[in-house]
Amino acid sequence: MVGRAPDRRIGFSRRRQYGVFAGYVLAIAGALTGAVLLVLSTFNPPAFSALRMATASVTTPVSSGLNAVVGFFAGVPGSITDHFAVRAENRALKAEIARNRQLLSRARVIHYDNRRFRALLQLRDRSAEPVTTARLVSSTGSSGRRFAQLNAGRLAGVLPGMPVLGPEGLVGRVVETGPAVARVLLITDAESLVPVRRTRDGLPAIAAGRGDGAVDIRSVTTNVRFGAGDVFVTTGTGGIYAPGTYVARVETAGVDSALARPFAHPDGLDYALVEKPFTPMLPPRQ
Structure with missing residues (x-):
């Protein structure tokens, strides 16, 4: 005869009974506590x-x-x-x-x-005689010569000998022209010589290019002192550049010669103005 398996729910039933009993105890304790508190609050x-x-x-x-x-x-x-x-x-x-x-x-x-x-x-x-406004498309800044190129030439009325100006001052002069392009000799080139005068007293001098981006202000007489900050403009002598155009400012004081920096920097210019020479050029001989 096979025996009956033990009832596995006994433990569970005991836990359940204990839980119910504890609930009753807590409920009775709570009721008694409430009754005591009620009596205490009343009496x-x-x-x-x-x-x-x-x-x-x-x-x-x-x-x-x-x-x-x-x-x-x-x-x-x-x-x-x-x-x-x-x-x-x-x-x-x-x-x-x-x-x-x-x-x-x-x-x-x-x-x-x-x-x-x-x-x-x-x-x-x-400007009394403007010819055209053109873009400076290139300039030489590393070689010994200083040239710039304009994107305007003979078709725009640009001819050799015409001065080129920027908003700050003199740039140079046209030396060669093509139908739609022109070559400009910058005032910083070693072959450039510009007659100038000092603004504060009219002292005449020559602005000679150095080939390194600067110019030398050279006196036309002896024992002339130049001070730092002296400003020089064109004189009109030579018939190319109109008088009064800013050229350079002296950086280092000197006697008979001084280092100066041009007001116009071709490397930083987008456009430049080409104008007719101050004194009209004679027509070529036939």
Whole structure:
């Protein structure tokens, strides 16, 4: 005869019974505690008040701690949301700053170009015999000779011997021309000689190119002192350059000769003005 398997639910039933019994005990204890508190509050209110305050003193810190914990965890989702919102706003602000930086850079370039074009237009208005405005497409800056090339030639009326000016001052003179291009001898070339005078007293001198981007101011008499900052302009002597065009400013003081820097820098020029010689050239002999 096969024996019956043991009942595996006995332990479970005992635990259940213990749980039910504990529930009854707690319920009865709670009811008794409530009845005692009710009687105490009815017949001895001061004692009940003292007991209530003592209980509150014990439970208040616990309640405060629980509220802080609950508030912390309740604020976590909001903090996470705020974090991602701040990051997104930060990225947007960085992108806007980058766009504004590009716009500012472009505005500076436009402002610089406009300022140079206005100066060139003012120069054209002051020029008595303007021929054309042309772009300086190249210039030699490393060799011993100093030439520049204009993108205008005989078709635009450009001829050899015509002076070339920039907004800041004298650039040089045309030495060769083609149908649509012209070669300019810069005043910094070693073969360039420009009659000049000092603005503060009219002292005559010669601006001779050095071939290194600067010019020498040479006196036409002896024992002449040049001071740093002396400004020299064209005199009109020789018939090519009109008088009063800025040429160079002395950098280093000297006697009978001084180093000077031209006002016009061909490497930084976009456009230049070609004008007729100060004294009209004689027509070639037939």
